[in-house]
Amino acid sequence: MKTSENSGLKIFAGRANLPLAQQIAKEAGVHLGEVVIKNFSDGEIWAKYSENIRGDDVFIIQPTHPPAENLIELLILIDAAKRASAQRVTAVIPYFGYARQDRKDQPRVSVTAKLVANLITGARADRVIAMDLHAPQIQGFFDIPLDHLYSSVLFIEFFRKKKIPNLAVASPDVGGLKMARSFAKRLDADLILIDKRRPNPNQAEVMNVIGSVDGKNILIVDDRIDTGGTFVNAACALKEKGAKEIYGACTHPILSGKAYERIDQSPVKLITVTDSIPLKRSDPRIVVRSSARLFAEAIVRTHNHESISSLFDVDKDKN
Numbered sequence: 001m002k003t004s005e006n007s008g009l010k011i012f013a014g015r016a017n018l019p020l021a022q023q024i025a026k027e028a029g030v031h032l033g034e035v036v037i038k039n040f041s042d043g044e045i046w047a048k049y050s051e052n053i054r055g056d057d058v059f060i061i062q063p064t065h066p067p068a069e070n071l072i073e074l075l076i077l078i079d080a081a082k083r084a085s086a087q088r089v090t091a092v093i094p095y096f097g098y099a100r101q102d103r104k105d106q107p108r109v110s111v112t113a114k115l116v117a118n119l120i121t122g123a124r125a126d127r128v129i130a131m132d133l134h135a136p137q138i139q140g141f142f143d144i145p146l147d148h149l150y151s152s153v154l155f156i157e158f159f160r161k162k163k164i165p166n167l168a169v170a171s172p173d174v175g176g177l178k179m180a181r182s183f184a185k186r187l188d189a190d191l192i193l194i195d196k197r198r199p200n201p202n203q204a205e206v207m208n209v210i211g212s213v214d215g216k217n218i219l220i221v222d223d224r225i226d227t228g229g230t231f232v233n234a235a236c237a238l239k240e241k242g243a244k245e246i247y248g249a250c251t252h253p254i255l256s257g258k259a260y261e262r263i264d265q266s267p268v269k270l271i272t273v274t275d276s277i278p279l280k281r282s283d284p285r286i287v288v289r290s291s292a293r294l295f296a297e298a299i300v301r302t303h304n305h306e307s308i309s310s311l312f313d314v315d316k317d318k319n
Helices: 018-028 069-083 112-122 136-141 152-162 174-186 229-240 259-264 292-303
Strands: 009-013 035-039 045-049 057-061 088-093 127-131 146-149 167-171 190-197 205-210 217-225 246-253 268-274 286-289
Touching: 009 018, 009 292, 018 057, 018 292, 035 069, 045 069, 057 069, 057 292, 069 088, 069 112, 088 292, 112 136, 127 292, 136 146, 146 292, 152 174, 152 246, 152 268, 152 286, 167 174, 174 190, 174 217, 190 229, 217 229, 217 268, 229 246, 229 259, 229 268
Parallel strands: 009 057, 057 088, 088 127, 127 146, 167 190, 167 217, 217 246, 246 268, 268 286
Antiparallel strands: 035 045, 190 205
């Protein structure tokens, strides 16, 4: 992976996921730029770039998972870069927070995914690079270019190498069916759908399993695991229907509340996740696949005005 000579490519990061940012910069062949970020005694955030970025192509790496300060920090870094006369500022958001509220599904609620998109655009970001948005239509909430990366290239390579016999891919809800279908096609596996009802936020009640499960090994795919309720309920329902070994592939390991405890008590053998969000603690059942090279390639190609469409090809193996 090469950048053009005298390129002016600069990569910086907020504090939300520094290990990933450092690895991305290394894969891109540049040093992670220096930026000083502090909190005043009342909690307000202050940021200053420690080097000249006038006329440079600046990429800011910052996932926006809770707390909300991660989002505010990203906005401040974008604003500071624009005021320092950076030629272009790209927000690299491995995990786009506040995305689950992507429509007005009941009266008197906020569409926070659109609100956050407006905030990032209002901070004068020129471009966004994100991975596995909770809903594809969020791309249309931005009035600036957005490149949407897919973690499936990482997971499909992993499970192809495992050569799991008699494999079927399951989606824990209708919203994840397209993602599951993509996995099933490329892993030459059957497709299973789990129909669920959600009586309250962060609660999931599994209703029906659609597809042949008995005697099969199952891979459950989803874009995130939050409290673990949906994922574990799906795994238990599949086990009751006769599934043998159950695996998981989930991009964003939010793992809030009692998620770790639920996973430990579940019939799941192994879950693969990316490093878009730092794990709160290690777990022998959770395997992390690095997304650093994927983001580094997207950054370098964007900087060099090259196509990144090949990064969307989940049939192309990644090391």
